[in-house]
Amino acid sequence: MRPGQAVTGTVTGIADTVAFVDVDGFTARIRQPELAWRWVGDPSSVLAVGQEVTAAVLGADLVREELYLSLKATEENPLIHLADRIGELVDGVVTKLLPFGLFVRIEDRPDGLEGLVPEAESAGEAVQVGDPLTVRITEVDLARQRFLLSRRRALG
Structure with a gap:
């Protein structure tokens, strides 16, 4: 997977400042600033466990088998x-x-x-x-x- 590529996955968990998404067996993370162009205090106000999302790849850590994603990169900057x-x-x-x-x-x-x-x-x-x-x-x-x-x- 390369930066900018759109991927689809399922939200598997939500913490205080990050959402976890399963993308083809990889654990992907969407950090709070990447959830939306507008400020989001609580990731659960934008996402829910079990929800399917499409996000852009920011980067990957192949050793940890983790992806870093952005929801806002799939939207126009207001x-x-x-x-x-x-x-x-x-x-x-x-x-x-x-x-x-x-x-x-x-x-x-x-x-x-x-x-x-x-x-x-x-x-x-x-x-x-x-x-x-x-x-x-x-x-x-x-x-x-x-x-x-x-x-x-x-x-x-």
Whole structure:
């Protein structure tokens, strides 16, 4: 099997940060970051034991007879379309407050895309997790798989 090749297998187990898949007798692993383009906290929210999946091969350890797979590699990267929207105003919901800024989910769904509003772009407003917020998309970094938002630029 070679990197990029699509394989089909059956989920045999799920742990905190990894799912195990049987692919023709090999134990394959899908690590948490490879489950989806969006953040997945618990692999069991995406997969179930006994489920058949098709994933792309990332690599193999022939000594251990293990494959490393990616579900997200079989899907289109949602940030590609977001890159065309730089400068747009979007509505979102505050999901995390951190010392360096806050995260805002800009899609109206639990697994929506979350972008960072750096502290310098926050406009100094007191916000809490769950608050609705209008922000401007300011940067999309496909290489680092992240995007930046601005509350300050959304107001002015």
